[in-house]
Amino acid sequence: MTSQTTMAEPGQQPGEPGEQGSGDGLQAGLKNRHLSMIAIGGVIGAGLFVGSGAGIAAAGPAILVSYALVGMMVVLVMRMLGEMAAARPTSGSFSAYADQALGRWAGFSIGWLYWFFWVVVLAVEATAGATILEGWVPAVPQWAWALIVMVVLTATNLVSVGSYGEFEFWFAGIKVVAIGAFVVVGLLAVFGVLPGSDNPGAGFAHLTDAGGFFPEGPGAILTGILMVVFSFMGSEIVTLAAGESSNPQRAVSKATNSVIWRIAVFYLGSIFVVLTLLPWNDASIVKDGSYVAALNSIGIPHAGQVMNVIVLTAVLSCLNSGLYTASRMAFSLGRRGDAPQAFARVNKRGVPQAAILSSVVFGFVAVFFNYQWPDTVFQFLLNSSGAVALFVWLVICFTQLRMRGIILREQPEKLVVRMWLFPYLTWATIAMISFVLVYMLTDDAGREQVLLSLLVAALVVAVSLVREARGRKAGATPVE
Numbered sequence: 001m002t003s004q005t006t007m008a009e010p011g012q013q014p015g016e017p018g019e020q021g022s023g024d025g026l027q028a029g030l031k032n033r034h035l036s037m038i039a040i041g042g043v044i045g046a047g048l049f050v051g052s053g054a055g056i057a058a059a060g061p062a063i064l065v066s067y068a069l070v071g072m073m074v075v076l077v078m079r080m081l082g083e084m085a086a087a088r089p090t091s092g093s094f095s096a097y098a099d100q101a102l103g104r105w106a107g108f109s110i111g112w113l114y115w116f117f118w119v120v121v122l123a124v125e126a127t128a129g130a131t132i133l134e135g136w137v138p139a140v141p142q143w144a145w146a147l148i149v150m151v152v153l154t155a156t157n158l159v160s161v162g163s164y165g166e167f168e169f170w171f172a173g174i175k176v177v178a179i180g181a182f183v184v185v186g187l188l189a190v191f192g193v194l195p196g197s198d199n200p201g202a203g204f205a206h207l208t209d210a211g212g213f214f215p216e217g218p219g220a221i222l223t224g225i226l227m228v229v230f231s232f233m234g235s236e237i238v239t240l241a242a243g244e245s246s247n248p249q250r251a252v253s254k255a256t257n258s259v260i261w262r263i264a265v266f267y268l269g270s271i272f273v274v275l276t277l278l279p280w281n282d283a284s285i286v287k288d289g290s291y292v293a294a295l296n297s298i299g300i301p302h303a304g305q306v307m308n309v310i311v312l313t314a315v316l317s318c319l320n321s322g323l324y325t326a327s328r329m330a331f332s333l334g335r336r337g338d339a340p341q342a343f344a345r346v347n348k349r350g351v352p353q354a355a356i357l358s359s360v361v362f363g364f365v366a367v368f369f370n371y372q373w374p375d376t377v378f379q380f381l382l383n384s385s386g387a388v389a390l391f392v393w394l395v396i397c398f399t400q401l402r403m404r405g406i407i408l409r410e411q412p413e414k415l416v417v418r419m420w421l422f423p424y425l426t427w428a429t430i431a432m433i434s435f436v437l438v439y440m441l442t443d444d445a446g447r448e449q450v451l452l453s454l455l456v457a458a459l460v461v462a463v464s465l466v467r468e469a470r471g472r473k474a475g476a477t478p479v480e
Helices: 032-041 046-087 093-101 104-136 142-159 161-190 220-232 237-244 248-277 283-287 290-298 303-335 353-372 377-385 388-410 424-440 444-474
Strands: none
Touching (some): 032 237, 046 093, 046 220, 046 237, 046 290, 046 303, 093 104, 093 303, 104 142, 104 377, 142 161, 142 353, 161 248, 220 424, 237 248, 248 290, 290 303, 303 353, 377 444, 388 424, 424 444
16 A cells, blocks of 8 residues: 655644645544544543442542542643644644653653553453453454454554544444433432332432441542542543544634533533442442442343443443554654654555554554463553553643743744633642652552553653764754
């Protein structure tokens, strides 16, 4: 297949939309409805469905405060990222901005760490999807289902960015409709007005009738934060995808402005319904999963299978977006000279084929590790990427502190999305994220994640600094 390398036109900012697509050679194949659903579905990961039960068991009703605090942190980070992405939309998003604001070492480091994070996520989600599919069709082994899922979604991403957008539109749509219906039906049952419901309709009594709102003490809020923070990862994907839309500035502005209600409805709303339908210490919340337990309390038949379908959809959505995100970050790194030049080439359909295939290859390797050495090699991969989400958010904050001045100096008319109370809320967000990282060091599981993630981050930063030093010695000019 013939490939071509496309660079920005003179006077055009990298990533700025041109006549045929984005200025970096990617095609503007994502429609407004694709971007809207990517923005909505981006904050709904499989972790919300699978991991919320453990959080409820650890903190009780106070887990709502944990979700609210993390949600507020994500809203602030997205506002900062939205400010930069609306002014300078590009497939590299925060990695490209860190490159401009903090230095090439920062863009290189956070770009590769983010790519590494999503490659590991590919293996996790492929295995989770394969487990569900094997339960339905046991004749096909789990490894074969993982292979089938990865191949299908790889083909989808290779065809065109529009096919990725179409798949994600329907995957995310199913998640959104499912959670919306769950919240509405659940609230009707909470107040005892749902016809045929098995739930007694206790109103808000379950929020306090089993040891109060803080049954494990106020300190459990912090434990809850550690358990829920990673289920929010993915909200930033829309800023990478915006570079392949016809009107990236409008798409980013819309996504940034709507993130508050998305988190309020999908996270706080659905967890609130679970906690009002059942006492927080009900054994079924951990045994069956919070959403299945809630559906069973209402009397929904086959609740487990219904939720398995929804979880599979969330898994496929996360896989689809993870592959897209990893490939676009690799593409951006290639354009900036921080990855092999082959990653920066797009084919005649405007798809970065080499970047997609290389990401998939590492995803397949990670899947193999998961089956061959799940408790050693793969566990190391999981832990060493565990805190990357927080590192990314921290870099976004520091980048925005510098980028505000750069944008005002070079393109003040493009500052259409502004961070609230700048720079005070930016510094407050930095303090919040830093506190979570430090608090993770007091938790056994969290400590290993932070230390291993810091080790990997230190290695990547060291590589970037060595590359810069060699480049200066050789008199190389940074790739624009």
